[in-house]
Amino acid sequence: MQELPLAQTHELELIVDRRNRAVLLHRGPELEDYLWAQFDPEHNGLTLFTEKGEPRNLGLAIPKSFSDKLARASTLKLISVSERLHAGRPRQISLLQTTEAFS
Numbered sequence: 674m675q676e677l678p679l680a681q682t683h684e685l686e687l688i689v690d691r692r693n694r695a696v697l698l699h700r701g702p703e704l705e706d707y708l709w710a711q712f713d714p715e716h717n718g719l720t721l722f723t724e725k726g727e728p729r730n731l732g733l734a735i736p737k738s739f740s741d742k743l744a745r746a747s748t749l750k751l752i753s754v755s756e757r758l759h760a761g762r763p764r765q766i767s768l769l770q771t772t773e774a775f776s
Contacts, residue, residue, distance in 0.1 A: 678732020689742040713771040
């Protein structure tokens with residue numbers, strides 16, 4: 674059974690700065706231990722993968738302005754934000770582009 678996209682179970686905010694550094698802020702149930710992420714610019718989608726290679730789609734519409742920057746990013750920081758807006762310790766994972774993914 675395929676899991677729901679993360680945007681349906683968590684509050685998410687994707688941030689990509691001028692230096693192409695990507696951060697995903699999330700609030701909700703604790704995330705699984707994701708090992709890497711894959712960005713597909715053709716379909717404008719971001720998918721997180723567990724150590725076992727199990728995918729979890731973000732389910733976010735990524736604006737074109739972010740898409741161009743995200744295509745140049747090599748890492749993604751995952752930061753949990755509590756109800757009181759306290760940020761947890763960031764976890765940094767590799768961010769692959771579709772052309773770099775295993776087929």
